[in-house]
Amino acid sequence: MRIPNISDAEWEIMKLIWKSHPIASEEIINTLADKTSWSSRTIKTFINRLLKKGAIGFEKSGRSYVYYPLVSEKECVRAENSSFLERVYDGALGMLFSNFLEEENLSEKEIEKLQELLEKKKKQFSLRPKEK
Amino acid sequence: MRIPNISDAEWEIMKLIWKSHPIASEEIINTLADKTSWSSRTIKTFINRLLKKGAIGFEKSGRSYVYYPLVSEKECVRAENSSFLERVYDGALGMLFSNFLEEENLSEKEIEKLQELLEKKKKQFSLRPKEK
DNA sequence: CTGATAAGATTACATTTGTAAACGACATAA
DNA sequence: TTATGTCGTTTACAAATGTAATCTTATCAG
Numbered sequence: 001m002r003i004p005n006i007s008d009a010e011w012e013i014m015k016l017i018w019k020s021h022p023i024a025s026e027e028i029i030n031t032l033a034d035k036t037s038w039s040s041r042t043i044k045t046f047i048n049r050l051l052k053k054g055a056i057g058f059e060k061s062g063r064s065y066v067y068y069p070l071v072s073e074k075e076c077v078r079a080e081n082s083s084f085l086e087r088v089y090d091g092a093l094g095m096l097f098s099n100f101l102e103e104e105n106l107s108e109k110e111i112e113k114l115q116e117l118l119e120k121k122k123k124q125f126s127l128r129p130k131e132k
Numbered sequence: 133m134r135i136p137n138i139s140d141a142e143w144e145i146m147k148l149i150w151k152s153h154p155i156a157s158e159e160i161i162n163t164l165a166d167k168t169s170w171s172s173r174t175i176k177t178f179i180n181r182l183l184k185k186g187a188i189g190f191e192k193s194g195r196s197y198v199y200y201p202l203v204s205e206k207e208c209v210r211a212e213n214s215s216f217l218e219r220v221y222d223g224a225l226g227m228l229f230s231n232f233l234e235e236e237n238l239s240e241k242e243i244e245k246l247q248e249l250l251e252k253k254k255k256q257f258s259l260r261p262k263e264k
Numbered sequence: 265c266t267g268a269t270a271a272g273a274t275t276a277c278a279t280t281t282g283t284a285a286a287c288g289a290c291a292t293a294a
Numbered sequence: 295t296t297a298t299g300t301c302g303t304t305t306a307c308a309a310a311t312g313t314a315a316t317c318t319t320a321t322c323a324g
Contacts (some may be wrong), residue, residue: 007311011219014158025271042313043273049311063321064271077220078235084216085232087143088209092208093232097246100217100225101253108257114229119249121233125240139281157301174283176302183282195291195301267324272305274317286305294297 003071003079004053012036013046017056018073022066135203135211136185143179144168149188150205155199 006014016031017023025047029040038046047067050056058065089096106114138146148163149155157179161172168176179199182188183206201247223227 004173008215008219009312015222037314039314041315045314048273059307063319077231080216080220081232083140084212084220087140088216090306091148093238094242094245094249096232097229098249099209099251100160100228103213106225106253107253110226111254111257113226114197115247115250117226117230117233118250121238122240122243125243126256137280141282152293170282173285177282177284180303195289197302265324267322269322271320272318274315276315277313279312281310282308283316284306286303288303290301291299294296294324 003075004055006055006076010046010050012075013050014055017067018067021068024061024064024065024066135207136187138187138208140181142178145182146187146208149199149201149253153200154197156193156198158196
């Protein structure tokens with residue numbers, strides 16, 4: 001499964017389709033026209049480009065189409081994570097975390113939640129070296 | 133200070149200039165030709181585009197130029213962080229951390245380092261509510 | 265059934281980006 | 295002085311991306 005390159009604007013479309021598929025184009029258009037300043041024609045173009053890229057598929061439903069993803073959100077997020085980490089941080093995960101921690105102004109509560117996450121991660125480590 | 137949009141390829145140039153400025157074009161070219169498969173002409177184009185964008189400046193030095201950044205790394209990284217967090221995670225920092233933790237396969241040692249980071253962050257919180 | 269409307273397909277245009285080649289000028293070496 | 299090499303500037307081209315308009319066709323409503 002080849003992960004197509006998804007542009008910034010196209011991410012917005014993909015997120016909606018991942019979240020709400022199968023979804024009719026009318027709904028995509030209504031939702032995103034609200035959220036962004038794109039016209040329906042712009043959104044239709046983005047949809048068609050994603051079709052061409054093989055990122056989404058469709059089924060006819062009356063006069064309209066309903067769309068579904070052909071690539072998993074998980075895989076796309078993973079690819080984007082990697083690309084971002086490499087491009088901005090040369091792969092230095094510690095720096096990424098440190099930077100986000102510094103810049104995004106986490107509340108104390110969010111910090112504690114993250115600590116839980118790390119603790120849980122550590123426990124998984126103890127229980128299973130690596131099963132995957 | 134307006135942060136210009138820096139393309140993926142241009143990030144590679146900027147990182148080198150931030151790290152080693154002032155730096156001669158010859159050195160930029162030598163370093164990046166090794167690291168990437170770009171030709172010297174390609175690299176020269178990227179340098180010129182960054183000049184046009186106002187991201188870097190230069191000083192003549194003999195027949196060649198030495199370049200320096202006009203925008204701070206910190207600001208550019210911040211902008212890119214925000215953009216990435218919004219685009220892929222709708223601003224959900226917890227999801228971002230959770231995702232990177234899951235996908236990037238941190239060692240136990242790295243987890244502990246992160247825990248230190250969070251602990252330090254928490255302490256800062258206790259000492260100073262907010263001085264900035 | 266007919267006409268209108270809307271949905272999808274196609275076309276448009278400008279800018280940005282990736283990857284370079286070509287050109288002009290200056291410095292250096294013979 | 296001349297020729298060559300190198301450095302920065304300008305030009306080139308294709309694809310990708312952002313933002314749409316226009317066209318065609320099928321469905322739906324009256």
